[in-house]
Amino acid sequence: MQNLIGRLDAINRNVGLVVRWAAILMVLIQFAIVLFRYVFGFSSIAINESVLYLHSTLFMLGAGYTLLVDDHVRVDIFYANASIKRKATIDIFGHLVLLIPSMVVLAYWSWPSVANSWKILEGPISVGGIPASFLLKSLIPAFCGLLIIQSISCLLANILRRRGETL
Template structure:
């Protein structure tokens, strides 16, 4: 037990050095013309070192926020603003998905064409099935990148067995507990599995979570890009590696919003009911919104 505590504090201390070294030597992990840089990036993205850099940053920001609450409110506003901006932008993909489906129906059923060609200098030609399967990507974009936006807007379904019957401050305690015990750990675990799952579909030889940095650098001599381009059908959509990237993006956004939700819950718990929804930027349906919401 003592060894584990020492290990944790040792890694927290090393996090400052690791972060400083990474920022002052970006060529070691961002210069992808060097194959060893690619392998360093792969290793550190799913490493204990990276985890403790993120964890220590969270601790430092939390400590500053506890000392100066306006700083913590600033973090909440930035993180919630990020979730809203990404969500409101990506939500337009839903319209694109509908328009593309209409075009597919017209081209296939009315004009009886097996493909769609765009001619901008170099003709871009794909089979109808490619565009039909691409709709899955649009759906994944909305699901992954609008999840935290929906959370900020209060759009996720929740089952209130205890929550609705307790006091305001007890609700905030439950929210803080949920952020720390459920949202953050699940996001971290999903990242750890998703990170190497993504890279196994981008490069060869396949990296593994059990590989040490030294072993990955040895593999660097044989590394080459091998981006996944296999579709489920012969002429179908072949960009399925994008789904792996979306998984990583989703977990990163969930983790960041877990931090924002924890901070907001703490501040509302401390400041009382008068601070409920302070600085919260929610979409409005305009006049008559209350009547509309009352029907749902």
């Protein structure tokens, strides 16, 4: 089971290593936007939208990595002072009852919109913008898939913790 956990973790670890560069690129483009607008009087809707695309990519594809490194938001009312086994039980509940089902529902209900967007190769959000809204919408099922993969990995790891096995 630990081998499977390692392989599932590797997916989001590799995605995280690639996606983190979106943050740097986003900052550089935003700096260029401000520089071009206020120094040279030049503005471009497509360049402005590129920041939105990078921001969306960073957060949607980085969510699985955030779960992997346990940096997600957590309500610590019951969790903070709990034993390792109790934490594992809470996490198992969260993955089985909350996270995985919500990601399945989100993927299910967003899929028709994403599929239709790809059928027509949906164009820009704004006139003069990036002609690839279909790529932006594709982040939704990718987000769901990466979170489900990481949730399964966390679920398996918590089952091992619950049994008292070390990872």
